[in-house]
Amino acid sequence: MSRRVAPHAPPVALSIAGSDSGGGAGIQADIKTMEAHDVFATSAITAVTAQNTQGVAGSHVLPIGEIDAQIEAVTSDFDVGAIKTGMLATSEVVGLVAEKLADYDGPTVIDPVMVAATGDRLLEPEAEAAYEALIGQATLVTPNADEARVLTGINPEDAADARDVGEQLVETGAEAALVKGGHLPTEDVKDVLVTGEGATTFEHARVDTEATHGSGCTLASAIAARLARGEALEGAVEGALDFMERAVRYSLDVGQGPGAVHHLAELRDRAEREPTAEDVEEIVDRFVEEGVSALVPEVGMNVVGATPSAESVSETAAVEGRITRTMTGISPNGGVRFGASSHVARFLLSARELDSDLRYAVSCRFDDEVEGALGALDAPVVEAGDGGFGDEVDGETPAAVIERAETGREATLRIVAPDPETLIGRTLAVHDALD
Numbered sequence: 150m151s152r153r154v155a156p157h158a159p160p161v162a163l164s165i166a167g168s169d170s171g172g173g174a175g176i177q178a179d180i181k182t183m184e185a186h187d188v189f190a191t192s193a194i195t196a197v198t199a200q201n202t203q204g205v206a207g208s209h210v211l212p213i214g215e216i217d218a219q220i221e222a223v224t225s226d227f228d229v230g231a232i233k234t235g236m237l238a239t240s241e242v243v244g245l246v247a248e249k250l251a252d253y254d255g256p257t258v259i260d261p262v263m264v265a266a267t268g269d270r271l272l273e274p275e276a277e278a279a280y281e282a283l284i285g286q287a288t289l290v291t292p293n294a295d296e297a298r299v300l301t302g303i304n305p306e307d308a309a310d311a312r313d314v315g316e317q318l319v320e321t322g323a324e325a326a327l328v329k330g331g332h333l334p335t336e337d338v339k340d341v342l343v344t345g346e347g348a349t350t351f352e353h354a355r356v357d358t359e360a361t362h363g364s365g366c367t368l369a370s371a372i373a374a375r376l377a378r379g380e381a382l383e384g385a386v387e388g389a390l391d392f393m394e395r396a397v398r399y400s401l402d403v404g405q406g407p408g409a410v411h412h413l414a415e416l417r418d419r420a421e422r423e424p425t426a427e428d429v430e431e432i433v434d435r436f437v438e439e440g441v442s443a444l445v446p447e448v449g450m451n452v453v454g455a456t457p458s459a460e461s462v463s464e465t466a467a468v469e470g471r472i473t474r475t476m477t478g479i480s481p482n483g484g485v486r487f488g489a490s491s492h493v494a495r496f497l498l499s500a501r502e503l504d505s506d507l508r509y510a511v512s513c514r515f516d517d518e519v520e521g522a523l524g525a526l527d528a529p530v531v532e533a534g535d536g537g538f539g540d541e542v543d544g545e546t547p548a549a550v551i552e553r554a555e556t557g558r559e560a561t562l563r564i565v566a567p568d569p570e571t572l573i574g575r576t577l578a579v580h581d582a583l584d
Protein backbone atom coordinates (compact mmCIF):
# COMPACT_ATOMS: atom_id res chain seq x y z
CA MET A 150 0.00 0.00 0.00
CA SER A 151 1.35 3.43 -0.83
CA ARG A 152 0.80 6.36 1.49
CA ARG A 153 -0.50 9.75 0.48
CA VAL A 154 2.21 12.43 0.59
CA ALA A 155 1.70 15.34 3.01
CA PRO A 156 4.09 18.08 1.88
CA HIS A 157 4.93 21.24 3.79
CA ALA A 158 5.56 24.46 1.84
CA PRO A 159 7.55 26.77 4.10
CA PRO A 160 8.70 30.23 3.03
CA VAL A 161 12.11 30.18 1.28
CA ALA A 162 15.09 32.44 1.97
CA LEU A 163 18.45 32.72 0.21
CA SER A 164 21.75 33.40 1.95
CA ILE A 165 24.62 34.69 -0.20
CA ALA A 166 27.63 34.26 2.09
CA GLY A 167 30.87 32.47 2.89
CA SER A 168 31.29 29.01 4.35
CA ASP A 169 32.71 28.76 7.89
CA SER A 170 34.23 25.28 8.31
CA GLY A 171 33.94 25.90 12.08
CA GLY A 172 30.14 25.84 11.77
CA GLY A 173 29.32 28.84 13.97
CA ALA A 174 29.17 31.70 11.46
CA GLY A 175 28.68 32.20 7.71
CA ILE A 176 26.43 29.96 5.61
CA GLN A 177 26.32 27.33 8.36
CA ALA A 178 24.90 29.84 10.88
CA ASP A 179 22.48 31.19 8.28
CA ILE A 180 21.04 27.80 7.35
CA LYS A 181 20.58 26.71 10.97
CA THR A 182 18.97 30.02 11.91
CA MET A 183 16.58 30.13 8.96
CA GLU A 184 15.53 26.51 9.52
CA ALA A 185 14.98 27.28 13.22
CA HIS A 186 12.39 29.79 12.00
CA ASP A 187 10.71 27.17 9.78
CA VAL A 188 12.06 28.90 6.68
CA PHE A 189 13.61 26.74 3.97
CA ALA A 190 17.22 27.90 3.58
CA THR A 191 18.92 28.00 0.20
CA SER A 192 22.47 29.26 -0.30
CA ALA A 193 24.94 30.74 -2.75
CA ILE A 194 28.48 30.30 -1.40
CA THR A 195 30.86 33.16 -2.18
CA ALA A 196 34.01 31.89 -0.47
CA VAL A 197 35.19 28.86 1.43
CA THR A 198 37.03 29.75 4.63
CA ALA A 199 39.23 27.37 6.61
CA GLN A 200 38.09 28.60 10.00
CA ASN A 201 37.45 27.46 13.55
CA THR A 202 36.64 29.03 16.91
CA GLN A 203 40.19 30.41 17.12
CA GLY A 204 40.64 32.08 13.75
CA VAL A 205 40.61 32.03 9.97
CA ALA A 206 43.46 29.95 8.49
CA GLY A 207 42.56 30.44 4.85
CA SER A 208 39.97 31.73 2.44
CA HIS A 209 39.26 30.79 -1.15
CA VAL A 210 36.87 32.93 -3.17
CA LEU A 211 34.82 31.01 -5.72
CA PRO A 212 34.97 32.01 -9.41
CA ILE A 213 32.47 34.81 -10.05
CA GLY A 214 30.61 32.70 -12.63
CA GLU A 215 30.01 29.97 -10.05
CA ILE A 216 28.57 32.47 -7.58
CA ASP A 217 26.34 33.92 -10.29
CA ALA A 218 25.21 30.41 -11.30
CA GLN A 219 24.22 29.53 -7.72
CA ILE A 220 22.14 32.71 -7.30
CA GLU A 221 20.54 32.08 -10.69
CA ALA A 222 19.80 28.43 -9.89
CA VAL A 223 18.01 29.38 -6.69
CA THR A 224 16.11 32.47 -7.84
CA SER A 225 14.97 30.88 -11.13
CA ASP A 226 13.38 27.97 -9.29
CA PHE A 227 12.26 28.95 -5.80
CA ASP A 228 9.86 31.65 -4.73
CA VAL A 229 12.50 33.43 -2.64
CA GLY A 230 10.83 35.40 0.18
CA ALA A 231 13.97 37.22 1.37
CA ILE A 232 17.69 37.42 0.57
CA LYS A 233 20.42 37.85 3.16
CA THR A 234 24.05 38.60 2.29
CA GLY A 235 27.11 37.98 4.46
CA MET A 236 30.79 37.61 3.53
CA LEU A 237 31.22 38.84 -0.05
CA ALA A 238 35.04 38.89 -0.03
CA THR A 239 35.86 41.05 -3.08
CA SER A 240 34.66 44.14 -4.98
CA GLU A 241 33.76 41.86 -7.88
CA VAL A 242 31.41 39.77 -5.71
CA VAL A 243 29.90 42.88 -4.08
CA GLY A 244 29.27 44.26 -7.59
CA LEU A 245 27.69 41.00 -8.81
CA VAL A 246 25.36 40.83 -5.81
CA ALA A 247 24.34 44.50 -6.27
CA GLU A 248 23.44 43.67 -9.87
CA LYS A 249 21.46 40.57 -8.87
CA LEU A 250 19.55 42.39 -6.15
CA ALA A 251 18.52 45.08 -8.63
CA ASP A 252 16.39 42.38 -10.33
CA TYR A 253 14.91 41.10 -7.06
CA ASP A 254 11.68 42.53 -5.64
CA GLY A 255 11.62 40.96 -2.16
CA PRO A 256 13.21 42.15 1.09
CA THR A 257 17.00 42.11 1.40
CA VAL A 258 19.14 42.11 4.54
CA ILE A 259 22.73 43.21 3.94
CA ASP A 260 25.16 42.25 6.71
CA PRO A 261 28.30 44.11 5.56
CA VAL A 262 30.75 41.51 6.89
CA MET A 263 34.32 42.87 6.91
CA VAL A 264 36.25 41.28 9.77
CA ALA A 265 35.62 38.04 11.76
CA ALA A 266 35.18 38.23 15.55
CA THR A 267 38.72 36.78 15.78
CA GLY A 268 40.07 39.86 13.93
CA ASP A 269 40.72 38.19 10.58
CA ARG A 270 39.72 40.12 7.44
CA LEU A 271 36.88 38.66 5.36
CA LEU A 272 36.61 41.50 2.83
CA GLU A 273 39.47 42.94 0.77
CA PRO A 274 39.93 46.62 1.74
CA GLU A 275 39.30 47.84 -1.86
CA ALA A 276 35.82 46.31 -1.68
CA GLU A 277 34.66 48.60 1.14
CA ALA A 278 33.80 51.39 -1.29
CA ALA A 279 31.83 48.99 -3.52
CA TYR A 280 29.32 48.47 -0.68
CA GLU A 281 27.64 51.79 -1.40
CA ALA A 282 25.83 50.35 -4.44
CA LEU A 283 24.68 47.33 -2.44
CA ILE A 284 23.45 49.41 0.50
CA GLY A 285 21.33 51.34 -1.98
CA GLN A 286 19.42 48.07 -2.65
CA ALA A 287 18.95 47.08 0.99
CA THR A 288 15.70 46.75 2.87
CA LEU A 289 17.93 46.61 5.95
CA VAL A 290 21.69 46.96 6.43
CA THR A 291 23.13 45.64 9.72
CA PRO A 292 26.62 47.07 10.46
CA ASN A 293 28.44 46.54 13.75
CA ALA A 294 30.42 49.47 15.19
CA ASP A 295 33.55 48.80 13.10
CA GLU A 296 31.60 48.36 9.87
CA ALA A 297 29.61 51.52 10.67
CA ARG A 298 32.86 53.49 10.88
CA VAL A 299 34.15 52.14 7.55
CA LEU A 300 30.82 52.78 5.78
CA THR A 301 30.06 56.24 7.17
CA GLY A 302 33.21 57.67 8.76
CA ILE A 303 31.33 57.96 12.07
CA ASN A 304 32.77 56.02 15.01
CA PRO A 305 29.66 55.13 17.04
CA GLU A 306 30.32 55.24 20.77
CA ASP A 307 26.75 55.43 22.00
CA ALA A 308 23.15 55.15 20.80
CA ALA A 309 23.11 58.78 19.59
CA ASP A 310 26.11 58.15 17.31
CA ALA A 311 24.49 54.90 16.14
CA ARG A 312 21.45 56.91 15.11
CA ASP A 313 23.69 59.25 13.06
CA VAL A 314 25.21 56.20 11.35
CA GLY A 315 21.76 54.82 10.58
CA GLU A 316 20.51 58.13 9.19
CA GLN A 317 23.52 58.38 6.89
CA LEU A 318 22.97 54.82 5.61
CA VAL A 319 19.30 55.58 4.97
CA GLU A 320 20.41 58.67 3.01
CA THR A 321 22.69 56.37 0.97
CA GLY A 322 19.57 54.51 -0.10
CA ALA A 323 18.93 51.71 2.41
CA GLU A 324 15.33 51.58 3.56
CA ALA A 325 16.55 50.97 7.11
CA ALA A 326 19.70 50.35 9.13
CA LEU A 327 20.21 48.36 12.33
CA VAL A 328 23.40 49.62 13.96
CA LYS A 329 24.52 46.87 16.34
CA GLY A 330 25.93 47.56 19.75
CA GLY A 331 27.45 44.17 20.58
CA HIS A 332 31.01 45.58 20.42
CA LEU A 333 30.35 48.91 22.15
CA PRO A 334 31.64 49.28 25.72
CA THR A 335 28.16 49.98 27.12
CA GLU A 336 26.77 48.06 30.11
CA ASP A 337 23.59 47.05 28.26
CA VAL A 338 23.61 46.14 24.56
CA LYS A 339 21.82 48.82 22.53
CA ASP A 340 20.91 48.10 18.91
CA VAL A 341 19.52 51.10 17.05
CA LEU A 342 17.06 50.69 14.18
CA VAL A 343 16.79 53.73 11.89
CA THR A 344 14.15 53.96 9.18
CA GLY A 345 12.81 56.88 7.13
CA GLU A 346 10.34 57.43 9.99
CA GLY A 347 12.80 57.71 12.87
CA ALA A 348 14.89 55.63 15.27
CA THR A 349 14.08 52.87 17.79
CA THR A 350 16.60 51.64 20.33
CA PHE A 351 16.37 48.00 21.42
CA GLU A 352 18.09 47.48 24.74
CA HIS A 353 18.90 44.26 26.58
CA ALA A 354 21.26 43.06 29.27
CA ARG A 355 24.76 42.19 28.09
CA VAL A 356 25.73 38.56 28.56
CA ASP A 357 29.21 38.29 30.04
CA THR A 358 30.74 36.09 27.34
CA GLU A 359 33.30 35.93 24.56
CA ALA A 360 31.32 33.17 22.83
CA THR A 361 29.61 35.41 20.29
CA HIS A 362 31.11 33.87 17.14
CA GLY A 363 28.39 34.03 14.50
CA SER A 364 26.19 36.57 16.30
CA GLY A 365 26.06 38.99 13.35
CA CYS A 366 25.25 36.27 10.77
CA THR A 367 22.63 34.75 13.05
CA LEU A 368 20.89 38.06 13.73
CA ALA A 369 20.76 39.03 10.02
CA SER A 370 19.46 35.55 9.09
CA ALA A 371 16.81 35.63 11.82
CA ILE A 372 15.58 38.98 10.49
CA ALA A 373 15.63 37.72 6.87
CA ALA A 374 13.72 34.57 7.88
CA ARG A 375 11.06 36.65 9.62
CA LEU A 376 10.77 38.95 6.58
CA ALA A 377 10.40 35.85 4.38
CA ARG A 378 7.55 34.81 6.70
CA GLY A 379 5.85 38.13 5.96
CA GLU A 380 6.57 40.03 9.19
CA ALA A 381 6.91 43.81 9.06
CA LEU A 382 10.45 45.16 9.50
CA GLU A 383 10.26 46.50 13.07
CA GLY A 384 8.56 43.35 14.40
CA ALA A 385 11.07 41.18 12.53
CA VAL A 386 13.99 43.06 14.14
CA GLU A 387 12.44 42.87 17.60
CA GLY A 388 11.66 39.14 17.27
CA ALA A 389 15.15 38.41 15.94
CA LEU A 390 16.77 40.27 18.84
CA ASP A 391 14.69 38.23 21.33
CA PHE A 392 15.87 35.11 19.52
CA MET A 393 19.49 36.38 19.86
CA GLU A 394 19.20 36.87 23.62
CA ARG A 395 18.73 33.15 24.11
CA ALA A 396 21.26 32.21 21.41
CA VAL A 397 23.92 34.34 23.16
CA ARG A 398 23.19 33.35 26.77
CA TYR A 399 22.91 29.62 26.04
CA SER A 400 25.88 29.65 23.66
CA LEU A 401 27.64 26.57 22.31
CA ASP A 402 30.74 25.47 24.20
CA VAL A 403 32.52 23.86 21.24
CA GLY A 404 36.10 24.13 19.98
CA GLN A 405 39.06 25.45 21.95
CA GLY A 406 38.43 29.16 21.37
CA PRO A 407 35.42 31.06 22.61
CA GLY A 408 32.31 29.14 21.51
CA ALA A 409 29.58 30.19 19.11
CA VAL A 410 26.03 31.44 19.55
CA HIS A 411 23.45 28.65 19.72
CA HIS A 412 21.32 29.03 16.61
CA LEU A 413 18.93 26.26 17.66
CA ALA A 414 18.60 27.17 21.36
CA GLU A 415 14.95 28.21 21.06
CA LEU A 416 13.96 25.22 18.91
CA ARG A 417 15.66 22.78 21.26
CA ASP A 418 14.03 24.47 24.22
CA ARG A 419 10.56 24.04 22.75
CA ALA A 420 11.27 20.33 22.26
CA GLU A 421 11.97 20.08 26.02
CA ARG A 422 8.56 21.34 27.13
CA GLU A 423 6.88 17.97 27.35
CA PRO A 424 9.73 16.17 29.16
CA THR A 425 9.90 19.11 31.60
CA ALA A 426 6.17 18.88 32.37
CA GLU A 427 6.54 15.11 32.81
CA ASP A 428 9.39 15.68 35.27
CA VAL A 429 7.19 18.02 37.34
CA GLU A 430 4.43 15.38 37.36
CA GLU A 431 6.95 12.78 38.52
CA ILE A 432 8.14 15.01 41.37
CA VAL A 433 4.55 15.76 42.44
CA ASP A 434 3.67 12.03 42.36
CA ARG A 435 6.62 11.25 44.63
CA PHE A 436 5.67 13.99 47.08
CA VAL A 437 2.08 12.66 47.19
CA GLU A 438 3.34 9.10 47.64
CA GLU A 439 5.69 10.10 50.45
CA GLY A 440 3.04 12.36 52.03
CA VAL A 441 5.27 15.39 52.62
CA SER A 442 2.38 17.31 54.25
CA ALA A 443 4.68 18.61 57.03
CA LEU A 444 6.43 20.71 54.36
CA VAL A 445 3.32 22.17 52.72
CA PRO A 446 2.94 25.91 53.45
CA GLU A 447 -0.44 27.46 54.43
CA VAL A 448 -0.68 28.98 50.92
CA GLY A 449 0.05 25.63 49.33
CA MET A 450 3.20 24.09 47.85
CA ASN A 451 4.25 24.39 44.25
CA VAL A 452 6.70 22.43 42.16
CA VAL A 453 8.14 24.23 39.14
CA GLY A 454 10.24 22.93 36.25
CA ALA A 455 12.02 25.19 33.76
CA THR A 456 12.97 24.14 30.23
CA PRO A 457 16.79 24.09 29.76
CA SER A 458 16.96 27.65 28.44
CA ALA A 459 13.79 29.05 30.01
CA GLU A 460 13.74 32.85 30.02
CA SER A 461 10.16 33.56 31.08
CA VAL A 462 7.39 32.29 33.37
CA SER A 463 5.61 30.88 30.30
CA GLU A 464 8.56 28.50 29.87
CA THR A 465 8.11 27.00 33.33
CA ALA A 466 5.68 24.19 34.15
CA ALA A 467 3.92 24.05 37.53
CA VAL A 468 0.85 22.70 39.33
CA GLU A 469 -2.27 24.69 38.63
CA GLY A 470 -3.83 25.72 41.95
CA ARG A 471 -0.79 24.37 43.88
CA ILE A 472 -0.56 21.32 46.16
CA THR A 473 -2.48 21.47 49.45
CA ARG A 474 -2.97 19.32 52.53
CA THR A 475 -5.95 16.94 52.68
CA MET A 476 -7.35 14.79 55.51
CA THR A 477 -5.07 11.95 54.50
CA GLY A 478 -2.02 13.56 52.96
CA ILE A 479 -1.44 16.05 50.15
CA SER A 480 -3.03 16.54 46.77
CA PRO A 481 -2.43 18.70 43.68
CA ASN A 482 -5.43 20.95 42.93
CA GLY A 483 -4.96 20.83 39.17
CA GLY A 484 -2.81 19.50 36.39
CA VAL A 485 0.69 20.57 35.38
CA ARG A 486 0.60 23.52 33.00
CA PHE A 487 3.12 25.99 31.58
CA GLY A 488 2.81 29.42 33.17
CA ALA A 489 0.78 28.08 36.14
CA SER A 490 3.11 29.49 38.80
CA SER A 491 4.22 33.08 39.13
CA HIS A 492 6.08 33.41 42.46
CA VAL A 493 8.02 30.17 42.53
CA ALA A 494 8.57 30.40 38.76
CA ARG A 495 10.07 33.89 39.05
CA PHE A 496 12.22 32.69 41.92
CA LEU A 497 13.51 29.79 39.79
CA LEU A 498 14.23 32.15 36.89
CA SER A 499 16.23 34.41 39.24
CA ALA A 500 18.14 31.34 40.52
CA ARG A 501 18.92 30.48 36.89
CA GLU A 502 20.68 33.85 36.52
CA LEU A 503 23.24 32.53 39.02
CA ASP A 504 23.33 28.95 37.77
CA SER A 505 21.50 28.05 34.55
CA ASP A 506 21.81 24.32 35.36
CA LEU A 507 19.06 24.78 37.97
CA ARG A 508 15.83 23.48 36.45
CA TYR A 509 13.48 22.54 39.34
CA ALA A 510 12.18 24.22 42.50
CA VAL A 511 9.67 23.52 45.25
CA SER A 512 8.23 25.93 47.80
CA CYS A 513 8.03 24.57 51.35
CA ARG A 514 6.84 25.65 54.78
CA PHE A 515 9.51 27.35 56.89
CA ASP A 516 9.71 27.69 60.69
CA ASP A 517 12.16 26.84 63.48
CA GLU A 518 11.43 23.16 63.10
CA VAL A 519 12.22 23.19 59.36
CA GLU A 520 15.31 25.33 60.06
CA GLY A 521 16.50 22.61 62.43
CA ALA A 522 16.25 20.05 59.62
CA LEU A 523 18.31 21.97 57.05
CA GLY A 524 21.51 20.18 58.07
CA ALA A 525 20.18 17.24 56.06
CA LEU A 526 20.79 19.13 52.81
CA ASP A 527 23.86 18.31 50.70
CA ALA A 528 24.59 21.93 49.73
CA PRO A 529 24.48 25.36 51.41
CA VAL A 530 21.29 27.20 52.39
CA VAL A 531 21.16 30.99 52.02
CA GLU A 532 18.81 33.83 52.95
CA ALA A 533 17.02 35.54 50.05
CA GLY A 534 17.82 39.13 49.26
CA ASP A 535 14.92 41.18 47.90
CA GLY A 536 12.94 38.06 47.08
CA GLY A 537 15.70 36.94 44.70
CA PHE A 538 18.15 34.08 44.84
CA GLY A 539 21.21 34.42 47.08
CA ASP A 540 24.86 34.13 46.05
CA GLU A 541 27.11 31.11 45.76
CA VAL A 542 28.74 29.91 48.99
CA ASP A 543 32.43 29.03 48.52
CA GLY A 544 31.78 28.52 44.81
CA GLU A 545 28.85 26.20 45.47
CA THR A 546 25.28 26.79 44.25
CA PRO A 547 22.86 26.81 47.21
CA ALA A 548 20.39 23.94 47.55
CA ALA A 549 17.76 26.12 49.21
CA VAL A 550 16.86 29.71 49.99
CA ILE A 551 15.03 30.94 53.09
CA GLU A 552 12.58 33.76 52.70
CA ARG A 553 11.65 35.14 56.14
CA ALA A 554 8.10 36.16 56.96
CA GLU A 555 7.05 39.67 56.06
CA THR A 556 3.81 41.46 56.85
CA GLY A 557 1.11 39.47 55.18
CA ARG A 558 3.55 36.90 53.82
CA GLU A 559 4.34 33.52 55.24
CA ALA A 560 7.98 32.45 55.58
CA THR A 561 9.03 29.91 52.95
CA LEU A 562 11.89 27.63 52.12
CA ARG A 563 12.57 27.13 48.45
CA ILE A 564 14.56 24.10 47.46
CA VAL A 565 16.21 24.03 44.02
CA ALA A 566 17.96 21.35 41.96
CA PRO A 567 19.33 20.66 38.49
CA ASP A 568 17.27 17.46 38.04
CA PRO A 569 14.10 15.84 39.44
CA GLU A 570 15.96 13.15 41.44
CA THR A 571 18.02 15.76 43.29
CA LEU A 572 14.93 17.87 44.05
CA ILE A 573 13.10 14.81 45.39
CA GLY A 574 16.18 13.72 47.36
CA ARG A 575 16.70 17.14 48.94
CA THR A 576 13.03 17.62 49.83
CA LEU A 577 12.68 14.16 51.37
CA ALA A 578 15.95 14.66 53.28
CA VAL A 579 14.53 17.79 54.97
CA HIS A 580 11.14 16.10 55.49
CA ASP A 581 12.69 13.02 57.07
CA ALA A 582 14.87 15.14 59.35
CA LEU A 583 11.84 16.90 60.88
CA ASP A 584 11.15 15.86 64.48
Ligand SMILES: Nc1ncnc2c1ncn2[C@@H]1O[C@H](COP(=O)(O)OP(=O)(O)OP(=O)(O)O)[C@@H](O)[C@H]1O
Pocket residue numbers: 174264265266292293294329330331332338340354355356357358361362363364365366368390393394397
Ligand atom coordinates in the same frame (compact mmCIF):
# COMPACT_ATOMS: atom_id res chain seq x y z
N1 LIG B 1 27.59 39.93 24.88
C1 LIG B 1 26.37 40.07 24.33
N2 LIG B 1 25.28 40.08 25.13
C2 LIG B 1 24.05 40.18 24.62
N3 LIG B 1 23.79 40.30 23.31
C3 LIG B 1 24.83 40.29 22.46
C4 LIG B 1 26.17 40.18 22.92
N4 LIG B 1 27.00 40.20 21.84
C5 LIG B 1 26.20 40.30 20.76
N5 LIG B 1 24.90 40.37 21.11
C6 LIG B 1 23.73 40.48 20.22
O1 LIG B 1 24.09 40.00 18.94
C7 LIG B 1 23.96 41.05 17.98
C8 LIG B 1 25.07 40.98 16.95
O2 LIG B 1 26.31 41.06 17.61
P1 LIG B 1 27.53 42.01 17.20
O3 LIG B 1 27.20 43.43 17.40
O4 LIG B 1 28.68 41.45 17.94
O5 LIG B 1 27.58 41.71 15.63
P2 LIG B 1 28.78 41.34 14.69
O6 LIG B 1 30.02 42.03 15.13
O7 LIG B 1 28.32 41.56 13.31
O8 LIG B 1 28.92 39.77 14.95
P3 LIG B 1 30.12 38.79 14.53
O9 LIG B 1 30.87 38.59 15.80
O10 LIG B 1 29.41 37.55 14.09
O11 LIG B 1 30.89 39.43 13.43
C9 LIG B 1 24.02 42.34 18.79
O12 LIG B 1 23.36 43.34 18.13
C10 LIG B 1 23.32 41.92 20.07
O13 LIG B 1 21.93 42.05 19.94
Ligand SMILES: Cc1ncc(CO)c(N)n1
Pocket residue numbers: 166167168169174175176198200235236262264265266271362363364365366
Ligand atom coordinates in the same frame (compact mmCIF):
# COMPACT_ATOMS: atom_id res chain seq x y z
C1 LIG C 1 32.34 32.85 6.52
C2 LIG C 1 32.13 33.86 7.60
N1 LIG C 1 31.17 34.81 7.44
C3 LIG C 1 30.96 35.72 8.40
C4 LIG C 1 31.70 35.73 9.56
C5 LIG C 1 31.46 36.80 10.60
O1 LIG C 1 31.31 36.35 11.84
C6 LIG C 1 32.70 34.71 9.70
N2 LIG C 1 33.47 34.64 10.82
N3 LIG C 1 32.88 33.81 8.70
